Amino acid sequence: MDSGESEGGCLGLFVLLVGVSLLIVAVMWFVSLVGHALALTPTYPEFDRHDGAWIRAHYDAPGLGYVLTVLALVVGVPASCVLTGELWAGRAQVQRVLTLSAVLVVLVLAIAFAPAGRSH
């Protein structure tokens, strides 16, 4: 009985680990895709097939690129959605609109002028 419970626990742990790994791969794949669209990071296949030297040879500051991509996804997209909703509904508060616009402008400028992305 104890042996069966132990096997079940191991199987559960294995499934959990596989699930977490798949989730991490999916997140990395998605972040890399968005980062590549923003010209900041390599795609996940590039990331997967090549070593660090190749990535550093083809992309400047890939770490900064990933940070900016995550910021764009976590801060930029929600801020842009909220601002769009408020402006579309016509019930925007000036203070709120200015704050969100300032955040978005700073983020866009950071992405545009950051020393990260594909090497020329």
Added chain:
Amino acid sequence: MWRHVYLPLALQIAGLTALGVLAAWLSVLLVTGPHAELILLIVPAAAGVAGWLRTPKVAPLRRRSLLQAAIDKAPHRFERPARPRHRLYGTWVESEDDRVVVALVYREPGSKKVTILERRNHRGDELEDAAASVAAVDERAAQLEREVRDRRRAERQAAERERHRQAQEAEDARLRAIDDQHARELAEREDQLRAEDARSRRREAELEAEALAKALRREP
């Protein structure tokens, strides 16, 4: 009315035009760059322009201006101080479908937001009732404003009295401390004098004893 309606409208048109031009320019940059991050700005800018285009412009500005005037031009405005720092009341009249609405409105100091406190509805042909409502609401607005002013004045006076009482207490405490200090110094001086007196009396007694002893002593 021009200053409150058409000037803000002209500013809105200028701002929206600038926003539209900016959105178009960012769209060109998005394609030619390519700068995908510009989508974060283009979408809200386009939503702002579209949202402005699909909403009425003059009517809300006109209503807001009239609401402000309902308070600023109230009959009891002459009772107000030059720069009122309390809630201001007024009477707002507007037509709503086939009815006339007479409302008691107020605005907080430093705010432009006007809030409707209570409403009375009349049919369009109830001239006397509507006029009576306007007069009653005007009177109530003036009364409420007077009450606010009186309450503020009472609060100010109470605060002033409290400040005065605290200052008086502080002054009394200072005087008490000075009195205590004087009393202490006086007691110390008395003790000192008493001690000196005792010493001099003892010395006098010693001298007398010495003189008597000298007088009675048989010396060789």
